[in-house]
Every structure is written in structure tokens, then in C-alpha cells.
Amino acid sequence: MLVSLSGLTDSDDADRARAAAFAAELDRRGVPLTHLVQPKGPDGPLRRGDDLVRWIAGRVRAGDDLLLHGFDHTSDPVGAWQNGTVPRIGRRTEFGALPRHEAGLRLTGARRILLATGLSTDGFAPPGWIASEGTLDALADLGFGLCADETTVRATGGPVLRSRVLTFRSSEPWRGERRAGERRRGRALEQQAVRTAERGGLVRLALRAKDLRREHRVETALAAVDAARGAGAVGAVHRTLFPAAAPAA
Template identity: 40%
Template sequence: MRAHLIVSVSGIRDTTREAAMSFAAEMDQREVPLSLLVAPRLKGKYRLTEDPATRDWLRQRRAGGDSIVLHGYDQAATKTRRSEFAALPKHEARLRLMAADRVMERVGLRTRLFAAPRWNASEGALAALPDVGFRLALTLSAVHDLDRGTTQRSWVHGIGEGFRAEPWWCHALVMSAARTARRGGLLRLAVSAAQLSRSAPRQALLDAIDLALFHEAVPDVYTWHPHPTAHAA
């Protein structure tokens, strides 16, 4: 069975856009689409609504086959040393999801896919997602179809944003990605855009992708397909 390869990039903003664009161009050469994890707000008072260049690029990428995934609202820690959605009860998670969804709709990037910052979502956050219309939840160890109630187990192999980026980690990621690609299944690679400007993490990710393609992994994106009957209707 051939593996499926999904490559995601997070932390896309004004200061990391150029690195993300350069990486996307290399993926285009390999015919590997990207899943772009986007948050309306980021540290340093960043606002997607005030960054037309990044918005335009994200819309162009989606029109070309990339996937947009909501990646939190402002990524602020809600508890000490815990990522934004890691410990939220359902009501608070729902409020943040609604706020983020409104912004994404306003800028033309609305999506039904969600990945919590650092891939860590509480049970309350997962329970709140369907109430706001989300259909797919991506966590560190699984892909959850919220509409069908099914789960596909698969770990994220990442660099940056909660994952390490030292040389030994990058080497381990390449080796682990190769093993997953050889045996089939779902290979999920993730990188923060800030790491793409560093030669070693960037090269490690490219090596992991090239090894997966060598083992005939099928490039894919995070996506959700409605039920055939609903689609026909």
C-alpha cells in the first residue's frame, strides 16, 4: 500500500511569508500541494486583516490546490505553558472558534478544517468544533472526521512550533519519515515557516519529502469530503 504524504506549514505571516513562498515553489516543482495552517492573530500584534500581501498569497495558493487550515485564534496561552486550545472547556473554545471563523470568512479564507496550536486540543475544544461548523480536526496523533465520527491514527513529524529543530531531531525526522513511507499509511510532515529560513531544518524537511516520494508516497492535503448523498443534494 502506498503512503499518503501531507506537508503542512504554520506560522505564516508578514515576516515569514518570503520563506514560505520559496518553500512552496520547491513543492510545486515536486508536485506536492501544501496544507497551510493560518491563525487570524499572532504574537507581536500581528493581524491577518492588516496583511493584504499574505492574504492574497494564501488565496492564490488555495486556488491552486493547497488547503487552508484554521490554526487557532491568537495562539495566546490560556494557561501557563499550555497552548491556546490545550485546556479550554467547550464554552470558551467555542467563543474563540467563532471569533476566528468570522475573521477567516471576512478575509476570504474560511475553512472547515482545524488544527490547534501545537496540535493540542482539549476534549472541550474537540466537542465545540462541530457547533461552529468544522468538519475535520487535526491533532498530534490523529485526524478526526467530526461529521462521521471516525479517527485515522497518524503522528505528526514536525520541526518547530512545539517540535525541536536541532540537527539530531532533524535526522530522526528524516529516518522516521522514510520508515513511514516504506510501510504505507499516512505520513504527516509539519514545519513552522520561521524554520524554513534556516538551512538545516529546511533541508531535513526536503530530504524527508524526497524520500517519501522516492518510496512512491502520494502527495495529498488535509481535506474533508461530504457524504455522497449530501454532495448530490
Template identity: 40%
Template sequence: MAGELIVSVSGIRDETRERVAEFAADLDGRGVPLSLLVAPRLKDKYRLVRDEPTQEWLRSRQAGGDAVVLHGYDQAATKKRRAEFAALPAHEATLRLLAADRVMEETGLRTRLFAAPRWQASSGAVSALPRTGFRLLAGATGVHDLERGTVTRGRVLGIGEGHRAEPWWCRALVLGAGRTARRGGLVRLAISAKQLAQPGPRQALLDAVDLSLHHGARPTVYRWDRRLGQAVA
């Protein structure tokens, strides 16, 4: 049975939009859509709401079949070396999710999909997600349908944002993607926009995509199907 392939990019902002767009074009040529992990606020006082060119690019990609996934709220306000949602109690997670949701709605990018920074979400954050309208959680080891309480297993193979970027890891990522695709599993590849500036990591992601496609993996994105009432990955 053929597996599925999901490719995601994080760290999308004014300074990285061009290189993400180039990567997206490479995937377009392979027939692979992107899951775009978007945070309303990033370090250096970046605010998505003030960045109209990035908003427009994201909306155009979403209209073309890419998925927009909320990726935290204000990562710059998080303690160094700690992921934003990794240790939050439910009440604080709720406040951040609601604030992020307002920004995403204002920019025309509202989504019911969530992936925590570094893929780390506390139990409080997980419990807050469905109460704030979210239907899908992309976690480190699986894709969770928050409506039905089910999960599709599949570990993230990533470069950057909590994952390694050394040459040995890039090689391991390609091999791991190939093994999972050959078994008919869910291949989840992730890269930060910062790492796309590095030829080695960028090529490793493309090699992993090509190998997964070679083994018959079907390209898709993170999504929640209202008709089925379940997450699809």
C-alpha cells in the same frame, strides 16, 4: 499499498510570507501541495485581517490546490508555554472558534479544517469543533473525521512550534518519514515558518519529502470530502 504524504506550514504572516512562498515553490517542483496552517492573530499584534498581501497569497495558493487550515485564533493572548486550545473548556473554545471563523470568512479564507496550535486540543475544544461547523481535526496522532467520529492514524513529524529542531531530531524525522512511507502509512510532516529560515531544518523537511515520494507516498492535503461525508488524508 502506497501511503500518503501531507506537508504543513504554520506561522504564516507578513514577515514570513516570502520564505514560505519559496518553500512552496520547492514543493511545487515536486508535485506536493501544502496545508497552510493559518491563525487570525499572532504575537506582536499581528492581525491577518490587516495583512492584505498575505491574504492574497493564501487565496491564490488555495485556488491552486493547497489547503487552508484554521490554526487557532489568538495565540498571543495565550499564557506562555501553553498551547492556545490545550486546556480550554468547551464554552471558551466555542467563542474563540466563532471569532476565528468570522475573520476567516471576512478574508475569503473560511475553512472547515482545524489544527490546534502545537497539535494540542482539549476535550472541550474537540467537542466544540463540530458545533461550530468544523468537519476535520488534524491532531498530534491522527486525522479525525468529526462528522463520522473516525480517525486516520498518523503521527505528526514536525520541526518547530512544540517540536524539536536540533540536528539529531532532523535526522530522526527523515528516517521516520521513510519508514512510514515504506509501510504504506500516512506521513505527516510539519514545519514552522520560523524554522524555514534555518538551512538545516528546511533541508530536513525537503529530504523527508523526497524520501517519502521515493517510497511511493501520494502527496495530498488535509481535506474533508462532502460527497463521501468523511475526512480524507
């Protein structure tokens, strides 16, 4: 079972406190957390010594995982490739339509910033969980070891594990049902986690920092973790799936 958290680069101190509390709950369950790190936010790049960087580094040293999560999540990637034939699909899918060269430039810049903070990884999770073929090619060119997208976790040039990531994204069919929709979404997420665990599959649960602002979502996520563990799932990190993709902090 893989549990991940994104969105902390754009977050405030309260978000980070909630993230620490959520990580502590996972610790009590023996489940590590994968940090999806966007190296550049609206206030500029992450820097060595930032509170967030130090917290993530400490968590990784204690057994958590780290994946690069895009560059700056800008909505309109620049480049001559964007001539009108390629759709602009937005900040949530920064790498969803990029050709190989443009993806390589962004990956290189993102990794440079991350390395300057003292963090590193050769694993990648695209924003919005969508990676173009050009992005996959660029990851291989740059020596990344794995890519975790919406439906797979794949080693570069190696095996592919098929598993759909479970999220609280508002694009689900019940988005307009408000409270009833939240309850239904929570039940569905927990049921999907249990079904995946029961058949011996890889459970992937992904939260964003803004999900932690809703107590019900935190409770639902932890209930899904508990239910999946009860059905046989064991907490893991990406680098244990493909040992070549190991972070350093």
C-alpha cells in the same frame, strides 16, 4: 503525505519570501502545502487584501489547503472557567485545556475574522497540536469537518486516521546538542517519514515559518519529502482525506 506550514501571521516579509520559495520547491515535487492560519496576530487581525491573505488565497486556488490554526495564540484565555483547577498551558497550546463554551467562543471569533479576509475552511489544527475534549465538542457544534492534532486526523463524527505529526520542535530529546542535535533530528525525521510511507501510513510533516530561517531544516524537510515519495507516499491535502472539509478562497 501532508506537508503544512504555520507561523506566517506573525512573520515579516523575509519569512514570507522564504515560505514562497519553500512552496515553489514543493510544487516542483508535485506536493501541495497546507497553510495553518492564525487569523489574529500581535499587530491585529488579518485583513482582506493583505499580501499574506492574497498569497494564501492564490495558493489554495492552485491546489493547496487551509486549516484554521487557533485564534490569537494568547497565553491566558479569558473566561470564568479558569478558576485554578485547569492548568494554564500557554500560547503554544491555546486550545489544549479549554472547555466547550470557551473553545466555541474562540473558534467563532477566529472563523469570523478568517471569513472577513475572504478565506474559509472547516478544518482545524490546534496550536501545539493539542485539542481538549471541549474543543473537539465545540468543533462539532460549529460544523467543522475535521481536526488535525498531534497523533490523529479525525473527521467530525466520522473516521480517525492515526498518524503522528513530524516537526522540528525543540522539545525533542536532543534539544541541547545544538549542531549535532540538528543533524540527529534531521536524520530521525527523515527516517520516520520513510518508515511511515513504507508501511502505507499517512506521513505528516509540519514546519513553522521560523524553521525556514534555518537552511538545514529546509533541506531536511525537502529530503524527507523526497525520501517519503521514494517509499511510495503521494502528496495530498486534508480535504482529500475527508471531502467535507474543503476550503474556499
